[in-house]
Amino acid sequence: MMEPKIGVYVCHCGSNIAGTVDVEKIAEFARSLPAVVVSRDYKFMCSDPGQDLIKKDIKELGVNRVVVASCSPQMHEPTFRRAVQEGGINPYYFEMANIREHCSWVTESRKEATEKAKALVSAAVRRVYYHQPLENKEVPVHPDTLVVGGGIAGIQSALEIANSGHKVYLVEKEPSIGGHMMQLDKTFPTLDCSACILTPKMSMVGAHPLIELLTYSEIDYVSGYVGNFRVKIRKKARYVDIDKCNGCGTCMTKCPVKIDSEFDEKLSKRKAIYTPFAQAVPNVTVIDKEHCTYFLKGKCRACEKFCERNAINFQQEDEVVDLEVGNIILTTGFKLFDPTPMKEYGYGRLDNVMTSLEFERMVNSAGPTTGKILLKNGSEPKSVALIHCVGSRDEKYHAYCSRVCCMYAMKFAHLVTEHIHGVQVYEFYIDIRSFGKGYEEFYNRVQKEGTVFFRGRPGEVTDVANTAEEKGKLVVQFEDTLVGKQMRLPVDMVILCCGIEAQADAQEVAHKFNISCGKENFFTEKHPKLDPVATMTDGIFIAGCCQGPKDIPDTVAQASAAAARVLALISKGKVEIEADTAFIDEDKCSGCRVCNLLCPYNAISYIEKDKVSRINEALCKGCGTCVAGCPSAAITHRHFTNEQINAELEGILV
């Protein structure tokens, strides 16, 4: 090893540091430290002239270790590492002493601040003495992308990436893409028909030469790391040959089995061989094995008999596909809150109490009532109550606000008013949250149309009448909190504006992709404000309601953002991996595998052949957990070796 020659540079940061710390004294103190050959103070070390000081000393004085005493490494460590590298030495021969956030900004007395800065500089000098040259590694990025979930978020991400000329695999667990947006009737606040704006995008996905659609498929297993993921996808048996079926629908008319349609929220029937809806992409039927007479009783095969293209294949089996992709976008969507546990609102017990998605289907012209709003007895309601915040803003269910319910409730109010002449609509809200572009104006529009807004969350909905007027009606009991009086309001129909919740299998999916879920099971983003599309696992991005409740415009924006992040990685073609990773001394490793379980990034695996554990440096984030956990002290963390840390402590304590 070359004899260390340390250069120390103390930054004034204008008056940020120099105002409290005696910077000249620090520079002078540094000169007295072992191996220090030069020590200077300068107004702004991060400026070009400041960086040039370092480069010049490296060239002229042979400085080969650099300490800058300035701010937090968060901002400028990359700046100085670059300067050191441009000066001609390894960028890891650098250490930063934080004498601003940790010292001048938090210490009042000039004397104490100067003493503390001395200790921090002395620690950095002693540490940098033991630094070793490290090389950042580069790995290539596979240009293909996997998008999981075929709702509007997944469709948007897939199209953005494919339109830029890169291959996308779009995986959807249902038989067709479209997601929840396909179930909606109109969209707030502009009232475009949801299907009319979505189906063109769906057909584009279906026809795109660079998008490989894997519907009725689920992710089995994911391994690898940013740029180089390997994914196993299970294509569930459809019992219909996807290449032969042309979606003519004859099989559906011939199938004798009728079951509740999931797409229509059980308000209509579908067959055992079906497409979820008419505009399905791909337009290929699927056999529901659980209800098909042939699978249950061994005979029927009506669909097979009538299929002109011989597309039915009862022998089909699940197929597992292996893929290699560079990046993954998760757009797995949400689940509507089920209001059954809220007994006070009577869902499932009282006729004409319905959920919002049921109403979306009912009011849709392609839905079970061809768009007529009807009570169970077939007549039109004369009054409709909309209850906000069902399952949201409630600690017993979901503490968060679901963000879309206020707006879709007002959309419902508009649709009911539009569909039924002379109807009266009531909204029961706690607070109206109409925060988006054109949303407050829509609120105003609905008020003008005659909807009455009561501020108060109803205590209950009941069919027990107290008066003649209430007989045969649903009675909403509530307090008009702005009047301060308990009231009972008889209506014909009650719509529960249910909130958005995470998918039931969110945790399982998160585990598969090695990302994390928050308290309410939504996927956790890397930074809640500054990086809401990335995750803590590089190369895995999230968009749409799987990250948290959001409306369609926000979902589309986030999906495009995720696509942009993926494209950035693809166009760069390679990713740099930080060098401060851990490694195992295989002579010391006893093969106990404690580290395998401790590693939060699944970066350590046990090598059966050699009876030792090994760390995949591309996956290692340098957290140090395994180093502390290893009972044989066989693991070393580069750039955080015992020698370096002990020297740093010594520097602070002397």
Place this chain on the structure above:
Amino acid sequence: MEKNGHATFLDEVASIPACDKINECIQCGVCSGSCTTAEHWEHPPRKVIAMVRAGMKDELLKSNSVWFCVSCYLCTARCPRDIKPANIMHGLESIALREGYKPPTSTTTMYRTFADSIVQYGRVYEFGMMFTYFLKTNPLAALRMLPMALSLLTHRRMPLTPKKVKGKDELNTILNKLASGGGR
């Protein structure tokens, strides 16, 4: 810093056991919407909470609100912020009695006669309790209860003589301990 009046009242209520979440109320009104007796309250339960936060101690404790709470706990079961309104109502009753507010209802007389019956017999002696209660409040009102009393008597649901519970001595020990630990 000296606290102003309304913060003092709020602190007083918030320090009652299980009432500490009063600040988290979002005034949604589900308590008032669920309340089985709200039509009798001058200020419904949600407003009671708002009045505590606004420091309107006198106006609140002089009103009939709070005293109509029948402890059905529907408000508490349905409260989305788990602030336990029923506990707050009972807490306010304690404050009102301690500080000499005169309740505008006969609820306290009912509480007292009930409690006295428990102290004396270890259980409720219905006939005696109702007799004392009407004597203290409005003896004429007792006439309206006569048909029910007769019906209870003929069905042998209301004995005329009191019965004591077993282990009355142990119960007394418990009650004395309670009384010495802060009163009832």
